[in-house]
Amino acid sequence: MPILNVKLNSKPDPVTTQKVATLLTDLTHNILKKRREVTAIQVEYVQPEQWFIGGTPTPLGSRQTFSLDIKVTAGTNTKDEMKAYLAAVFSGMEGILGKLDTASYSVIDEVRADSWSFGGPTQEERYVTGGQSAL
Numbered sequence: 001m002p003i004l005n006v007k008l009n010s011k012p013d014p015v016t017t018q019k020v021a022t023l024l025t026d027l028t029h030n031i032l033k034k035r036r037e038v039t040a041i042q043v044e045y046v047q048p049e050q051w052f053i054g055g056t057p058t059p060l061g062s063r064q065t066f067s068l069d070i071k072v073t074a075g076t077n078t079k080d081e082m083k084a085y086l087a088a089v090f091s092g093m094e095g096i097l098g099k100l101d102t103a104s105y106s107v108i109d110e111v112r113a114d115s116w117s118f119g120g121p122t123q124e125e126r127y128v129t130g131g132q133s134a135l
Contacts, residue, residue, distance in 0.1 A: 001116075001123070002034050004041045004070045008097070009051035009058050016096060017043045023092045028070070031085040032077050053103045065101040066093050073123045074110035082108050 004024055008016070021041045029036045048058045051065065058065065068089060077085075086106050094100045113123035 001038050002028060002032075002040075002070055002072045004028065004039070004068065005044070006041065006066060006068045007044045007046050008066050009046050009048045009064070010097075011047070012045040019096045020093070023096060024068070024089070027085060027088050027092060031088060032072065032081055034072065053101060058101075063101045063103075064097050064099060065104045066097065067104070068093075068106040069109060070107070071109045071111050071116070073113050073116075075113075077108075077110075 006020060006024065008020070010016070020043055024041055025036060025039050028034045028039050048062070051058045053063060053065065086108070089106050090100065090104065093104070116123060
């Protein structure tokens with residue numbers, strides 16, 4: 001835990017995929033203090049002509065953008081950590097993808113501990129029983 005879903009408006013590229021996965025794993029571990037070994041990332045590519053900003057498609061190379069949705073256990077990060085993480089994600093993604101459109105979105109979803117799990121037990125169960133949390 002956590003789980004990250006990132007979408008890129010470009011054609012699939014294994015080198016870019018690996019760079020994005022490495023960046024997000026490192027930032028999630030270093031800034032949000034999440035365990036690297038249970039951080040899962042899904043990278044998806046959306047054809048630029050199917051990605052719209054302001055109702056206009058983003059033809060290949062015209063507007064580079066991404067979206068990121070990350071789920072973490074509610075209350076496990078401070079506002080300052082989340083602020084630093086979101087800024088670092090944008091900067092890091094710009095380093096990989098090039099100049100980004102401002103319509104590049106990252107969302108940290110804080111999910112209640114009793115509402116999700118990895119490997120079976122909920123995060124709340126892990127806390128109550130003294131099991132290792134997803135931090």
